[in-house]
Amino acid sequence: MKRSVQLAVGAAAAVISAVALTATPADASGSHGADVYVSPHGNDRLSGTSAQPVRTLPRAQELARERAGHANGDITVHLAAGVFDLSQPLKFDARDSGVNGHRVIWQGSRGTEISGGKQVTGWHPVPGKPGLFSAPAPKGLDNTRQLYVNGVREQRAQGPLPVTVKATATGYTASAATMAGWRNPTDIEFVYTAGEALWNIQRDGLGQWTEPRCPIGSMSDTTITMAQPCWDNSTKRVLFPNIPGRSVNMVGPYDLTNGRHPTYVENAFEVLDTPGEWYLDRSSHTVYYMPRPGENLHTADVEAPALEQLITATGLHDVSFRGIQFEYATWLTPSSPEGFSEIQAGYTNTGPDGWAVQGLCQFVPNGKCPYASWTPEPGNITVSGGSGLEFSDSAFTHLGAAGLRLADNTANTMVRGNVFTDISGNGIEIGGVDQPTTGSTHDVQVLDNHLYGLPREFHGGVAILNGYSQHDVISHNQIDHVAYSAISMGWGGWPDKIKVAATPNNSHDNVVSDNLIHDYMLSLDDGGGIYTQGITGSSLATGEKVTGNVIYGQLGLGKGVYTDNGNTYENVVGNVIYGVAYADVGTAHVDYRDNLGNNDPTLIQGNYWEQGDKDGNNKGVITQDNHLLDNPSAAPKSIVDNAGLEPAYRGLLSRSATGNGVPAQPTRVGAFAADGKVYVTWNPSYAFNNAALDSYLVTAGSRTVSIPAAQFDKQGYAVVDGLANGTSYVVTVRAHNRFGASTPSLPAAPVTPGPYLERRGIRRGPTVEQ
Structure with a gap:
């Protein structure tokens, strides 16, 4: 029996049902007799009633198709608790849609899991x-x-x-x-x-x-x-x-x-x-x-993801997926000769001549258009051309690509009240970048989700990635402990590097509001809490609105709100930003749509920040009425309390979607030698497996010291002393929680202590012998 990670549905599910897409509960629709029941202990030769559930999801899908056209209300496919193993992706198309103004609702129970894994x-x-x-x-x-x-x-x-x-x-x-x-x-x-x-x-x-x-x-x-x-x-x-x-x-x-x-x-x-x-x-x-201490492989649940996709949906409309844990899927392209030749945010160069023509459009002979249309990371759950869809009260975990991909021409779709964690790449992908002026991804709402502890493998991924789109709302999410940027918006702005205007696109009226973002860029650099590039609208009135967000705790070099290449008509208004490594908001770029020498029009107003720029108009970049924040506690309570998950969804913060275990290993370990000691720094772990970090164990040769996690967060380094001058040491770091220590980090380059090095002026910090 596979290990089951329980989902709390109950009251939270009731709230979601009440707000999501005006769905009508099956019990009140008059079509209860058309509902389909499916259980891992059912039998596909049965009728699919509550007393005679079928066993597999494909059979439940067949029954729902048969009944949808005759129902006088919503049809609910009731998924019992347990694991539904898939031998191939579950493929939805227009035949699986709601009809006659009604919906098809795939409703999980407490502990419903859809898995593409195989038990070892x-x-x-x-x-x-x-x-x-x-x-x-x-x-x-x-x-x-x-x-x-x-x-x-x-x-x-x-x-x-x-x-x-x-x-x-x-x-x-x-x-x-x-x-x-x-x-x-x-x-x-x-x-x-x-x-x-x-x-x-x-x-x-x-x-x-x-x-x-x-x-x-x-x-x-x-x-x-x-x-x-x-x-x-x-x-x-x-x-x-x-x-x-x-x-x-x-x-x-x-x-x-x-x-x-x-x-x-x-x-x-x-x-x-x-x-x-x-x-x-x-x-x-x-x-x-090689099992960890205390692991018994005869009783352990060992799962290897086999499928690359769990669900695909093309042309699907008026369907809800609720209360389901999507888990155990992989992605094998990086294991093929294509590898993972990354551009940004999981987009890659692919194909035998990708380096020469892919996405290079007008800039090289035979360039593939449009500019910057590189290959996106696929989703383990993928929607293309869908409308009126809902993903709610679910968990996306143990996944090997992007978690949920809402590809080109997805519209009127809601993603609300879910957990996204333990995903190899991007968490949520919205729209694409290969239809800048003709695509119609619009009215996608990503609300009240908790995204954390990702990406686990392709560290340049982001929690929420939005390409070219209109009227999307990304609001009231909590995003924390991520390797790179939290939210990435827009595309195609890089030509300003060669004094050419950004790619024209039909994006407009997108909103990124009231999100709580902290502990981000924990592995890579040059990103932001909210990163945007390219043209976002036709004026400040229709351009992207970044409002009411609380952003803090950045590690890598970057910005809180990053207005990058070609970022035109963005409004950055009423946010609280602090604890950022480089700049709270920036940077200005020349607007090459004309020859006037102005900057890309941007409004930066009413923010509470540590940047402290004076009011003014820098050739179209308007900065006004911002407030210097010398202490985070002085930020307006109205903004701080409103950011992140709304009250009905805060139970997501205690919902577990992974097993209990040791944390992930630290990354990017560096060491510097001094007289009889080495100074060591690293990028912290950001995946904890249901137990907070308590310390780091730093090893140089045969000597190990422990530094409390809180101390490292404050001072950013540790010292291993008692070492022999003239001896070369290789340094590794392990993260520790109540379940034990992680695998050791990759080692830093060898260093050799010596007395002459003390003159560099570095002083010893406190250590505790392990």
Whole structure:
């Protein structure tokens, strides 16, 4: 029996039903006899009544289709508690829609789960490998990128490269043939992070907002050939002939290898050496896992996501999904030769000539239009061309792509009262970027959701991503503990970097209001709490409204409200912003739609911030009536109390959608040596698995110190002393909560203490011996 994460429906569900899309409760519709009942313990040969439920969702779907046309009210498909395993995606189309002004409601019960995973059983110790266990991969599991033990995401085998490498046109030359004998080389990935923290800064690959990955194609002796097209798409991006160093896509660097090496290797059996790590050997159809202390694989629920999509819906209308936990889906494109050649926010360069033409439109011969139409991250639940849809009182968790994708031409749809967490990429995606002037994504409402602890794998993802759209409302959500930006709006503004106007688009009248955003950009840089770029309307009256949000606790370099390239007609009014690393609101950009030399029109008014800009008009950027906030407690109570989840939805903050376990490992560890000690800093963990962090364990050689989490949050570093001068040390960090310690971080570059280093002026901070 699979582990079931319970969902609280009850009173919260009643509130949602009352407000969502004016849906009529089935009990009052007069069509109760048309309802369909489905249970994991039912039988598909039965009639689907409450006394004779069917067993599978596809059979329930068939019955709902048959009955919808004859119903005189809403039809409810009642999903009993338990796990509904899917062997293939559940595909909806217009035939599944509500008819005659009525709705079809897929209503979960307490503990209803729709799963694309397969349970892994039959574990036994691996001879000659102390602590390592293996099990046969379940039938139908040909590949996956995730493994969960008792509802907790575990770490795919990772480690530093055992060799140094030098880039070539097709990959790398290694300093030794160490890796040539590794098993399954085409499954191994090189990962390029955005530099180590503070003292070990490196170049940022494809931008400090990205974390690209490319698989290996083959290895022979010291020659490492990288997989295509990922390699070309990440190293050969076209440059403007007359602008040195400026790629035609205008978003970031043109070459992944320009001063950079892979940060670490992932998905190699040879680096599986730490409790909490796992590896799928596809050639032998075997899953390997090194259990953590106290884990019993004979009783544990071990789940491997097999499906890439749980639900797809095309042309669907007037349908609600309520009270369901969507879980255990993967995404395999990054494991293919396409890899993950990231542009921004999960969009990637793909195809054999992606580097040369994809999204480059008028800027190169044969460029694909429109400009910036790169490949979006798919959703594990995907809607295309839908209208009048509702997703409420549900959980989106244990997912390997984006959680919920509301693709091009989605309209009049509500996403309310849900939890989004433990997702590899973006949380919610709205609209697209390949129909800037003809697309019609509109009137999408994303309200009162809690998004946190994401993205877990593709760290450049965002909690809510909105492309080109009209009349969308993103309001009263709480977004916290995320790797990069919390909300990203708009697209196509980068041409201002070459003094060209942003891509024309039909976006207008979008609202981002009353959200509570904190502890964001915990892994990457150059983003914001609310990030927008491109044209947002035709005037300040129709442009994007960013109002009443409370934003604080940024770590990475960026801004609270980031008005980036080509960001035209945005209103930033009445927000509370503090604790931001770079700027509360910014920046101004020249408006190249004419030759007047003005900036993109922007209104920044009535905010409570630490930035303190004077009132004025900077060529169209109007700053007025803002208030210097010298203490967060002085922010207006009316704004602070109104931001985030509304009272009826605050129970989401205590709803668990993951298993209980240790936190995720810290990232971007950096170390600096001094006399007999090393100073260490890192990016904090942001996924906690239902127990708050209490401390970090910092190890240098054989010595480990503990620093309380609250102390690290305040001072930002730890000290390991008692070290020998002249000795090289490798430093790692583990995050700790009441369930134990995470897997160790990837190590910082080795450092060597010495007495001469103390003259640099760094002083010792407090430590506690572990």
